[in-house]
Amino acid sequence: MDIWFGIVTASDTRGFEQDTAGEALEALIAEQGWKLRERVVVKDERASISAAIVKMADEYGVDVVLTCGGTGLSLRDVTPEATQDVCDRNVPGIAEAMRSYSLTKTGRAMLSRAVVMQRGTTLVINLPGSEKAARENWEAVCDQLEHAVLMTAGGGH
Secondary structure (H helix, E strand, O other): OOOEEEEEEEOOOOOHHHOHHHHHHHHHHHHOOOEEEEEEEEOOOHHHHHHHHHHHHHHOOOOEEEEEOOOOOOOOOOHHHHHHHHOOEEOHHHHHHHHHHHHOOOHHHHHOOOOEEEEOOEEEEEEOOOHHHHHHHHHHHHHHHHHHHHHHOOOOO
């Protein structure tokens, strides 16, 4: 099954070249035989993050938007709010699965405020900004993405 992805990294301190989490996710997507439409780095600003999600979903028509960064407790961490601003429905089980899996690696996983939501037929998944944590969260959900994308697009069980 072809799945198209977009990656949006939110960071005030990293540019495209320093975005190791986004780069790692790009490689993990390719390992599955899936496709990347675009990877961008935007400022840790609610409006910038929301606009990038909308562009990926509405203009590019990707099946999944992966966000990196901005999911912690810092006052600059606004990715969950930016996601909620432009999405329609919450998909809490995926976010819960990521936190549960990550808790087997570190107790700090409980500090994640990541959400997973749907914008129309696009699934938006918030991931941490660190490469290690982004990889771990990907591991937690990767094997369910084909079914999730099929269901989000209106497929039957």
